[in-house]
Amino acid sequence: MPDAMPLNDEALRLETLRRYDILHTAPEGFFDGIVQMAASMFQVPISLVTLVDDDMQWFKARVGLNICDTARDVSFCDHAIRHSQVMVVCDAHEDPRFRDNPLVTGEPWIRFYAGAPIIAPNGAALGSLCIIDTKPRQRPSERELNLLQQMASLVMQQIETRMLERVKRGARELARATPDAVVVIGSDGEVMFWNKSAERVLGRPRKTIVGHSFEGIFPAIEGDKLRAALKGSRTEPFEGVARLPDGSTRPIEFTAASWNDQGRDYVGFVIRDMTERNKARASLQTALSVAETSKRQVEDSRRFLDAVIENLPSVIMAKDESCRYILVNSAAEAFLGVPRASILGKTPEELFPGWRAQYIAVEDARILNLPEGRILEEEYRHTTATGDRVLKTKKLAISSSDGKADRILVLGEDITEERAAAARLAYMAHHDPLTSLANRTAFNERLASALRTAPESGDFAVLYLDLDNFKSINDTLGHRAGDAVLSDCARRMRNLIPEGSLLARFGGDEFAVLLVEKDPEAAARDLAAALHRALAEPFAIDDRVVVVGTSIGVAIAMRHASTAEELLRCADIALYEAKRAGRGTLCFFDPDLDQVTRDRHVLGADLRDALALDQFELHYQPVYAAVPRQLIGYEALVRWRHPTRGMISPAQFIPLAEETGLIHILGAWVLQTACHEAATWPEELQVAVNLSPTQFKRDGLVKLVQSCLERTGLHPTRLELEITESVLLDETLANVSILKQLQAIGVKIALDDFGVGYSSLSYLRSFPFDKLKIDRSFVTEMPASREAAAIVRAITTLGHSLGMITTAEGVETQDQLDALRKEHCDLIQGYLYGRPLPAAQLVHKVNKVS
Numbered sequence: 001m002p003d004a005m006p007l008n009d010e011a012l013r014l015e016t017l018r019r020y021d022i023l024h025t026a027p028e029g030f031f032d033g034i035v036q037m038a039a040s041m042f043q044v045p046i047s048l049v050t051l052v053d054d055d056m057q058w059f060k061a062r063v064g065l066n067i068c069d070t071a072r073d074v075s076f077c078d079h080a081i082r083h084s085q086v087m088v089v090c091d092a093h094e095d096p097r098f099r100d101n102p103l104v105t106g107e108p109w110i111r112f113y114a115g116a117p118i119i120a121p122n123g124a125a126l127g128s129l130c131i132i133d134t135k136p137r138q139r140p141s142e143r144e145l146n147l148l149q150q151m152a153s154l155v156m157q158q159i160e161t162r163m164l165e166r167v168k169r170g171a172r173e174l175a176r177a178t179p180d181a182v183v184v185i186g187s188d189g190e191v192m193f194w195n196k197s198a199e200r201v202l203g204r205p206r207k208t209i210v211g212h213s214f215e216g217i218f219p220a221i222e223g224d225k226l227r228a229a230l231k232g233s234r235t236e237p238f239e240g241v242a243r244l245p246d247g248s249t250r251p252i253e254f255t256a257a258s259w260n261d262q263g264r265d266y267v268g269f270v271i272r273d274m275t276e277r278n279k280a281r282a283s284l285q286t287a288l289s290v291a292e293t294s295k296r297q298v299e300d301s302r303r304f305l306d307a308v309i310e311n312l313p314s315v316i317m318a319k320d321e322s323c324r325y326i327l328v329n330s331a332a333e334a335f336l337g338v339p340r341a342s343i344l345g346k347t348p349e350e351l352f353p354g355w356r357a358q359y360i361a362v363e364d365a366r367i368l369n370l371p372e373g374r375i376l377e378e379e380y381r382h383t384t385a386t387g388d389r390v391l392k393t394k395k396l397a398i399s400s401s402d403g404k405a406d407r408i409l410v411l412g413e414d415i416t417e418e419r420a421a422a423a424r425l426a427y428m429a430h431h432d433p434l435t436s437l438a439n440r441t442a443f444n445e446r447l448a449s450a451l452r453t454a455p456e457s458g459d460f461a462v463l464y465l466d467l468d469n470f471k472s473i474n475d476t477l478g479h480r481a482g483d484a485v486l487s488d489c490a491r492r493m494r495n496l497i498p499e500g501s502l503l504a505r506f507g508g509d510e511f512a513v514l515l516v517e518k519d520p521e522a523a524a525r526d527l528a529a530a531l532h533r534a535l536a537e538p539f540a541i542d543d544r545v546v547v548v549g550t551s552i553g554v555a556i557a558m559r560h561a562s563t564a565e566e567l568l569r570c571a572d573i574a575l576y577e578a579k580r581a582g583r584g585t586l587c588f589f590d591p592d593l594d595q596v597t598r599d600r601h602v603l604g605a606d607l608r609d610a611l612a613l614d615q616f617e618l619h620y621q622p623v624y625a626a627v628p629r630q631l632i633g634y635e636a637l638v639r640w641r642h643p644t645r646g647m648i649s650p651a652q653f654i655p656l657a658e659e660t661g662l663i664h665i666l667g668a669w670v671l672q673t674a675c676h677e678a679a680t681w682p683e684e685l686q687v688a689v690n691l692s693p694t695q696f697k698r699d700g701l702v703k704l705v706q707s708c709l710e711r712t713g714l715h716p717t718r719l720e721l722e723i724t725e726s727v728l729l730d731e732t733l734a735n736v737s738i739l740k741q742l743q744a745i746g747v748k749i750a751l752d753d754f755g756v757g758y759s760s761l762s763y764l765r766s767f768p769f770d771k772l773k774i775d776r777s778f779v780t781e782m783p784a785s786r787e788a789a790a791i792v793r794a795i796t797t798l799g800h801s802l803g804m805i806t807t808a809e810g811v812e813t814q815d816q817l818d819a820l821r822k823e824h825c826d827l828i829q830g831y832l833y834g835r836p837l838p839a840a841q842l843v844h845k846v847n848k849v850s
């Protein structure tokens with residue numbers, strides 16, 4: 001029975017009352033029994049279990065009263081709960097507190113009241129157990145009052161029990177519903193409780209384990225932790241393993257709590273299966289480390305990309321949506337010549353002059369509106385600290401993840417050098433490097449375009465020029481001198497070319513003029529005359545004075561041809577004819593000339609087949625000693641017996657064979673045939689074979705001669721090879737070496753056509769010839785021409801002093817023979833002694849005739 005005054009804290013009292021959740025609940029047997037027992041024990045008509053809410057008193061149990069509740073302010077109990085002992089009112093009529101109470105003055109006519117407070121363990125008085133009579137009564141004895149109070153305590157205990165029951169029910173439900181195992185173990189290790197989840201988590205049915213020892217199931221809690229748990233000290237959740245009946249283990253987490261009930265210790269565990277959580281934790285760990293790795297990779301990639309962008313030689317810039325620069329790499333910085341710090345964060349308006357900023361703004365807006373992936377390319381000139389540079393840019397919009405274009409990327413290449421190189425290349429592609437004149441390509445392009453726009457009548461001419469005597473200047477004075485002559489020629493010609501016309505150098509000593517004039521023929525004549533005059537003037541090259549001159553061929557557009565190719569061909573044919581006509585001439589294209597050139601082409605084609613068709617033959621012209629007359633040998637001269645044209649002279653086809661390269665095969669055939677033939681002659685007779693300069697251009701000439709001699713058995717001293725001085729013009733050293741090798745094997749070397757060359761005498765220093773053949777042109781003029789006689793004399797004298805034999809070619813008359821004998825010419829060759837004849841017709845009269 002509580003002695004202490006009930007708590008004076010109304011709020012706590014009300015809260016305690018509500019916690020027990022008993023207000024307005026259905027009648028319960030226990031409470032009904034208590035009021036019946038009290039009414040009967042104390043012989044009163046009314047007994048109540050009342051609970052006092054904030055403004056009502058409510059009857060949990062009642063006997064002798066038909067109402068369920070009253071207002072609190074008329075309640076006797078409201079007074080009783082303020083007492084620690086039973087409150088007794090023997091006669092309400094006599095008690096000023098209750099005299100006028102409507103429950104006294106009316107139903108149920110209360111006169112006697114005794115109420116024991118129902119006090120909760122925390123001291124809060126929840127209500128009372130009271131007995132009521134409608135008649136006044138004596139105060140109950142102390143024993144009776146004690147009894148009433150004890151009955152009120154029983155009411156309180158029941159209220160507590162009732163609440164605990166509900167908690168227990170909740171706990172059981174919880175234990176049933178939780179996925180965790182809930183296990184209760186007694187202090188002796190006996191399992192007291194084993195919920196449904198424990199069956200699953202720990203792999204043992206409840207009925208096989210409850211009442212048995214838990215030992216062996218939880219190795220992790222059979223030690224200090226269990227002891228600690230049993231001792232009542234709370235342990236933090238800890239992890240361990242449970243051993244399952246099949247011997248396997250399962251990761252679990254324990255939370256332990258212990259308590260004592262009626263002197264017995266218990267420990268309860270909430271055991272959580274950690275298999276999934278550990279898996280999840282491991283996955284999380286993996287995910288975390290993957291995330292960490294990828295974060296690192298992203299950072300590495302970013303650092304790498306930053307380094308790439310920074311070190312790329314290309315200009316890279318980026319702008320945000322408001323066109324502020326957000327990226328400027330070092331190439332851009334270097335290109336602009338401005339530190340990037342002064343660019344970043346700024347808009348074009350803040351960086352560039354008005355017009356340029358305006359242009360950029362329009363363009364940026366355009367880029368941001370371009371369809372995705374489209375690139376805007378442009379080139380522009382930028383004035384930098386190092387001068388004007390050309391930047392080729394590619395600009396594109398970059399979209400954010402929501403698809404909105406909000407950045408502009410600018411990639412730029414400084415193509416200043418590339419453009420300059422392209423311009424240089426374009427210049428080189430259309431210009432001759434030596435003279436800076438237009439080259440053949442440029443000329444052809446201009447010609448084609450002129451023809452496209454030319455009126456029917458044509459208003460332009462093509463002049464084809466070739467310098468006379470240029471080759472010998474080049475050969476004798478060297479390429480440097482040749483180049484100087486060409487440059488000077490170009491300069492002189494350029495001054496004469498009218499505006500709107502084009503002068504070009506085609507290479508070598510070939511030039512062309514596209515002459516645009518109303519009367520192209522008359523204009524071509526005038527220009528040709530001016531060119532002839534200009535180029536006839538001597539050129540001073542180093543300390544020497546040289547004279548060139550030019551031959552010119554002309555073709556008139558539309559009249560002679562209407563395509564560029566044809567027109568040039570016509571001019572070429574005309575030039576060919578001009579050169580044939582003599583130096584320093586002009587020749588207009590004549591359709592008949594075309595036939596001559598075409599014939600040459602046909603002849604060239606026939607020549608290719610001639611050897612296979614056995615159309616060549618060798619004729620032999622006798623060579624005699626002048627005094628006494630004695631046959632000493634023959635010169636082999638090749639002939640082409642053409643099936644339709646008859647016998648063709650070597651003067652006609654040898655140049656063609658040289659041009660086409662056929663000379664190598666033909667030359668070998670001549671050598672082989674001549675050696676073979678000579679080997680059949682009397683031993684004292686020699687054979688002379690002509691070698692073309694072209695044959696020296698290929699390796700193997702010495703070997704060819706050797707093999708011919710070996711195969712035919714002709715003694716080397718019986719073979720003489722005739723060369724012209726042009727062999728010594730080209731590749732002098734290499735060719736002299738070949739000649740020396742030939743001389744070394746015993747073959748004799750003769751210099752043909754001596755005296756007509758540019759500086760024949762100088763060749764005599766290059767090589768010790770065995771023989772000089774005096775050109776026919778001097779012989780023909782003898783004996784009439786004293787100059788010719790003087791030249792012949794000079795040659796024979798020089799030859800003899802150098803130990804060389806001299807032969808006179810083209811001796812046709814007795815007078816010529818006499819004159820030559822007078823000049824001590826050693827050998828004679830010419831129609832006077834015999835024409836070239838086929839081998840079969842030769843009669844070798846080797847006897848001396850004086």
Ligand SMILES: Nc1nc2c(ncn2[C@@H]2O[C@@H]3COP(=O)(O)O[C@H]4[C@@H](O)[C@H](n5cnc6c(=O)[nH]c(N)nc65)O[C@@H]4COP(=O)(O)O[C@H]3[C@H]2O)c(=O)[nH]1
Nearest residue numbers: 637638649650651670690691692810811812829830831832
């Ligand atoms: N008017 C006149 N002419 C005479 C007289 N005596 C000889 N001739 C001709 O003068 C040329 C002499 O030969 P070349 O000076 O070596 O000049 C040769 C030679 O340079 C070249 N040639 C001939 N055969 C060959 C050959 O097999 N190989 C090479 N590479 N060139 C050859 O062709 C040139 C011309 O040869 P051909 O027409 O045979 O002309 C020959 C010959 O027939 C004469 O008294 N009066």
